[in-house]
């Protein structure tokens with residue numbers, strides 16, 4: 371396809387959008403993907419680029435052949451495109467490629483110099499990937515969210531005052547994978563820098579939906595570190611990015627060591643090569659880097675503002691229409707007019723129905739892909755669901771006893787730039803039917819996994835895809 375990709379025609383470039391999947395009723399239905407916060411499908415231009423590249427593919431960095439040199443050139447060019455996407459144009463930042471956001475954040479946690487009494491401030495609204503890595507290396511303090519689930523600037527200030535110069539880093543999500551709230555990262559950055567600390571933004575959710583502007587390091591609102599994943603921005607080929615102030619990486623040894631990172635190795639000493647190669651242990655993922663670079667070019671060509679506007683319209687429409695469903699509860703803001711500072715990520719339940727059952731019915735009877743559970747953000751979900759200490763303890767006991775038949779959670783729908791209003795219409799009509807008790811299947815719970823499956827219905831995956 372050679373037409374220019376725009377926000378109006380992007381749906382036609384979303385790979386697999388027309389794919390039909392089996393339903394309980396025995397008919398095939400077009401799959402509606404409302405699980406973009408987990409992973410996005412790829413785009414035709416990304417797939418075309420990969421296919422065009424594969425005949426040129428070869429190992430990178432030390433190969434002397436033409437293909438190796440070309441592959442190395444493209445890999446390095448991918449870093450430049452990431453720089454452009456994040457608006458970093460100084461030599462003080464480096465672009466480190468890895469596997470995903472989780473790996474990027476773990477790397478920073480292992481490499482940032484910390485003292486015995488250093489404190490890392492994270493928040494109550496983080497994905498576990500921006501919480502657990504820090505607990506391994508320092509004292510972690512969680513900045514609170516307010517009663518609506520939004521980041522509390524007041525608590526950030528209070529905690530910065532309380533812990534003073536022990537605070538080495540404040541690490542905060544750019545946008546929540548549960549409520550969709552977008553955090554004011556530049557305002558947070560200014561406050562953090564005033565206190566002499568640095569800021570890390572987990573942009574796994576933010577990057578596919580908003581313009582990223584890390585700014586120059588002499589700007590008090592700049593971002594020092596930023597992580598995101600290619601599979602959430604239309605390039606699911608196994609790449610993650612850490613854009614980082616290079617200083618901490620210039621000293622010391624990488625947390626993972628092996629090939630591709632050294633100048634000299636003798637029997638008793640090692641001289642590391644320069645950043646960023648030093649930080650990329652083993653053979654790098656050149657295909658993933660090229661896929662990401664192409665995806666970033668596509669979203670920049672479409673325009674991040676156009677993407678944000680389209681998704682805000684979808685979110686507003688969805689919130690408005692979901693109010694038609696009796697007993698539907700939304701966690702976080704349900705205000706359809708307040709969509710500027712949030713993403714199209716909506717977590718909800720239908721009162722009286724277990725979230726896992728609702729998600730299963732949407733899949734088996736309507737071919738709508740959503741997600742349910744706690745979305746790797748247990749501390750935040752507990753706040754949004756209002757789970758008290760006793761309920762929490764009961765839940766932990768149940769899980770430890772392999773019983774997930776009544777674990778608190780929600781259903782999450784999340785938009786990508788290719789989703790359309792008519793898909794929301796199908797979704798809302800499905801919810802109305804389900805809320806009215808019009809369900810075709812008899813669903814059986816697997817207590818241990820917490821999943822529901824319709825009785826007597828088998829999926830034969832071999833009919834659809836075989837290796």
Ligand SMILES: Cc1ncc(COP(=O)(O)O)c(C=O)c1O
Nearest residue numbers: 470471472497499547574575599
């Ligand atoms: C906010 C946030 N941070 C981090 C991650 C982890 O991303 P990955 O699984 O690509 O490492 C996710 C994934 O859902 C996320 O939503």
